[in-house]
Each structure stands twice: as structure tokens, then as C-alpha cells.
Amino acid sequence: MASTKTLTAKNLEALGAPRLAELLIDLSMGDATAKRRLRLELAGQSGSAEVAHQVRKRLATIAKSRSYVDWDKVKPIAADLEGQYRAIIDHVAKADPREALDLLWRLTALAESVLARCDDSNGRLMAVFETALPDLGRLAGMAGGDAKTLADRVFDALCDNGYGQYDALIKVLAEPLGRDGLGHLKERLTALGKEPPTRPPDEEREVIGWSSRGPIYADLLAERRHARVVTTALRDIAVLQEDVDGFIAQYGEDERRRPGIAADIADHLLAAGRTEEAWQAIEAADRQRAGWVPFEWEQTRAVILDALGRGDEAQEFRWSCFARSLNAAHLRAYLKRLPDFDDIDAENRAMAHVSSAPDVHQALGFLVDWSAIERANRLVLDRFAELNGDHYHALGVAADALEQRYPLAATLLYRAMIDFALIKARYKRYPHAARYLEQCESLARRIENYGSHASHEEYHASLRVAHGRKTGFWQA
Numbered sequence: 001m002a003s004t005k006t007l008t009a010k011n012l013e014a015l016g017a018p019r020l021a022e023l024l025i026d027l028s029m030g031d032a033t034a035k036r037r038l039r040l041e042l043a044g045q046s047g048s049a050e051v052a053h054q055v056r057k058r059l060a061t062i063a064k065s066r067s068y069v070d071w072d073k074v075k076p077i078a079a080d081l082e083g084q085y086r087a088i089i090d091h092v093a094k095a096d097p098r099e100a101l102d103l104l105w106r107l108t109a110l111a112e113s114v115l116a117r118c119d120d121s122n123g124r125l126m127a128v129f130e131t132a133l134p135d136l137g138r139l140a141g142m143a144g145g146d147a148k149t150l151a152d153r154v155f156d157a158l159c160d161n162g163y164g165q166y167d168a169l170i171k172v173l174a175e176p177l178g179r180d181g182l183g184h185l186k187e188r189l190t191a192l193g194k195e196p197p198t199r200p201p202d203e204e205r206e207v208i209g210w211s212s213r214g215p216i217y218a219d220l221l222a223e224r225r226h227a228r229v230v231t232t233a234l235r236d237i238a239v240l241q242e243d244v245d246g247f248i249a250q251y252g253e254d255e256r257r258r259p260g261i262a263a264d265i266a267d268h269l270l271a272a273g274r275t276e277e278a279w280q281a282i283e284a285a286d287r288q289r290a291g292w293v294p295f296e297w298e299q300t301r302a303v304i305l306d307a308l309g310r311g312d313e314a315q316e317f318r319w320s321c322f323a324r325s326l327n328a329a330h331l332r333a334y335l336k337r338l339p340d341f342d343d344i345d346a347e348n349r350a351m352a353h354v355s356s357a358p359d360v361h362q363a364l365g366f367l368v369d370w371s372a373i374e375r376a377n378r379l380v381l382d383r384f385a386e387l388n389g390d391h392y393h394a395l396g397v398a399a400d401a402l403e404q405r406y407p408l409a410a411t412l413l414y415r416a417m418i419d420f421a422l423i424k425a426r427y428k429r430y431p432h433a434a435r436y437l438e439q440c441e442s443l444a445r446r447i448e449n450y451g452s453h454a455s456h457e458e459y460h461a462s463l464r465v466a467h468g469r470k471t472g473f474w475q476a
Helices: 009-013 017-028 032-044 048-064 071-095 097-109 111-116 124-143 147-158 174-193 218-240 244-249 259-271 275-283 295-307 311-325 328-336 342-355 360-369 373-382 392-402 407-423 427-444 456-467
Strands: 207-211 214-217
Touching: 048 071, 048 097, 071 097, 071 124, 097 111, 097 124, 097 147, 111 124, 124 174, 147 174, 174 218, 207 218, 214 218, 218 244, 244 259, 259 275, 259 295, 275 295, 295 311, 295 328, 311 328, 328 342, 342 360, 342 373, 360 373, 360 392, 373 392, 373 407, 392 407, 392 427, 407 427, 407 456, 427 456
Parallel strands: none
Antiparallel strands: 207 214
8 A cells, every 4th residue: 555655646635725736836936837837727727718828828939039048958948848738739629629720830830940049959849849740630630621721731831841840740631631632732842843942143152061072052951951841742642642653753763773762662662563663673773882781672672572473582582681681680581481390490590600600799689689598608608709898788788688597608798898998998988897897796606617717706806907007997
């Protein structure tokens, strides 16, 4: 049974309304955000119209603000915006969806000015706008109205999308836009694409930066942004309209040769039953120029081979991709298509391949992800000399996975990270290294035989001799 002193809603109710009201007044003193939240709740007692009035006033005030806010002062602004958002959804939307929709449009429109004057390094402000976006679709459906009018508002929003806050707008509004709205929006975007920004005379061009290729002009960035707005939106519309050719048309010939884009195009063609064209699209990718081939391209190519009835080729391709990249998804897809019992032999062959892979860290990461812990233990014991303590994330995850059943292997991984930090004098890692040494001491109680490796006492003593003056480590 919970203590009466525990901070729960039920326990607080026992204080009674008068005492709670006094506490709220005290807690809100000096906290403008809390006061605004309380005022909104009070306004709610007078009905949704009064809440809407208060929200509209506050959004207008925020829109007029021009002061710069550093990252550590952003929290109150985010809390203020969250409060206005909750008031719209909790109080206004239920009684007046159309009014709530208009207010939510006004709130999301603040993204441009708010993000321009705030350091949103932690993403707190953007999270508010992203959270609100799906509700635009829900409220638009509840409010009803003319689809073309809604499309015009979407168009205006997309033209004011400097921070990507409206990237998912067409998708969330697809249902209320409907066929007529999407068609109207497509017409407006197509017309916009034919009217790029006018480039000023050379003597009037504004230089806003420099690159290895020379000056960066403001008008060039404006042109690129204009083109991106149009092509991205038309692409989203084409997907919703199941217009594969319209989707492909938004990419230039050179873009279609990029492996990632080629895979995306091939996926859409395959979904439309245009398998031969999908194969041509996937094979048109310039893998050499890309320098590396994304997983999506490899996965799509294998699926297309299956669709073409070339299952054996697809399996050979999956295996070759796995053998090169040690990507678990390729192996799972390969094993899934094998007859019963054949998959066991194939998995054993795959594990043997992983264990002899050139990159021991990549191999170790795969074995841990695959839950092949015994093989991971053997890999560490057999190839300890190849471990590089700089790969602290992979080694740390593996050590954590090995601790319970294989304390020696876990210890060797911790030692690799300790040695790297001390030998390379990476002082910022000293606190972590000290913690790893404590973990080695704890594991030593369960290690009966160190084999050719030094015992914990011997290892600890060797660290004292080699790095005794590194007080940042010993005092961490």
C-alpha cells in the first residue's frame, strides 16, 4: 500500500481544494509559464471560446517576439508552446474543431520565427511542432470544409518550411484533402516549379559564405530551396495518388543513378507490378561512383530477383552481401528462404564465416546481436590481440553481454578499453576506464583460470607501474 506521504494525485486530493489552491499560487509565483497554464484552466471554466481567445492572444505575442534565446533558456518557451497546444486539443477541439484547427495552424506557423531566434540544439522546440502536426490532419477531418481551401493553406505552409517542420504535412492531411484537394495542390506546386526565384544582377548578388568552389550566393540557396519544396511535395502527392511515373519524374536522370534513389524508385515500380522496369531501375544505379552501396539497394535487388523468378540468383546475392557486410538482415532473409533443416547448416556456415572475418570488431558486434554468445566468447579469446579499445561502444556492449557467462572474455574487453585510454592519454575517458577496472575486480571473483593472461592483481600492478602518474585515472 502506498504511503500517504507519496506524491500521488489521490494523496494530494486529501489536502482539499483550498489548500491545493494556495499551493498552486505559491508554486506559480515567479513562473510565468505556470501562471499562463493556470489562467488557461480558469478560462476553460468559461467555455472553449474564452480559451481560444487566450490562446490566440498568446500565440500573437510569441509571434512578435524577437529576442534571441540560448539553448539553456529554451525550456520555458517549449513549455509555453506545449501549454498552448494542450489547451487547443483539450479545451477547444472538442467544442469547436474548426476554431481549434485555425489555432493549431497558427501555432505550427510559429516554427519559422521561433526556431530562427532560438538555439534548439536539444530539439525540444521542434518536438512540440512535430507532435502537433498529426493533429492538423485529425482536426481538418473533424472540421470539414472545402478541400481546395485546405490545399491552399497547405501550399502556403510548404512555402514557409525552412526548418522542415512541415515535411510530413501532405501525408497527415491526405484524407481530408482527398482527390480534389491533392489535385489542386499539385496544380499549384507545378505552377510554382515553373516560376523559380529571379536571380539578381551579378553586382547585386549577396555572398553569404565560401566553399572550396568559391562564394556561396543567397540566391542560389533560394533556388535550391524552391526546387526542393516543389519536388518533395510533388513526390509525396504522387505516392498518395499511386502515380509511379509522377514520382519518378521528380528525380533527374543523374539522381536516378544514385543507389538509394534507384532502390526507392524500384520499390514503387515493383509495388505497381512493373517488375521488369523495377529491375532496369535497380540495375541503372552507379554503385562505383557512390563509393558504397546502401542496404536498401541490396535488399530491393534481391526482392526483385525473386519477383522475376530468379530465386537462386537472389539467394546467391543475399549471401554475397552478408559475407561482405555481415549485415544480419541479409542473413535472416537468406535463411528464411531455405528448406527446413538446411537453414541450420547454413547458419553454422555463416557463424564460421563471421568468426574469421577480417574486422574482429564487426564480427564481435554481429555475434552479440545474433545472440551467439558462446561464439563471441571464443572470438574474444582467440583474437584478443586484434582488439582496439578505441571501439568502446562495440566492446562495451559485448562486455555487458558476456559478463554473466564468460567473465574472462568480458574482462579482456574491459582491459582493451582501459589500455587504450591510458596509453593514448585520453583523459576524458579516464572515469569510464576507472569504472571498467572496478568491473574487472568484480569479475575476478568468478574467474578460476586466466590462461595465458595476467590475473587481475598482476594486471592492476602493471597499470600502477606504467601509468601511476595519471592521477585523473586513479582518482576518478
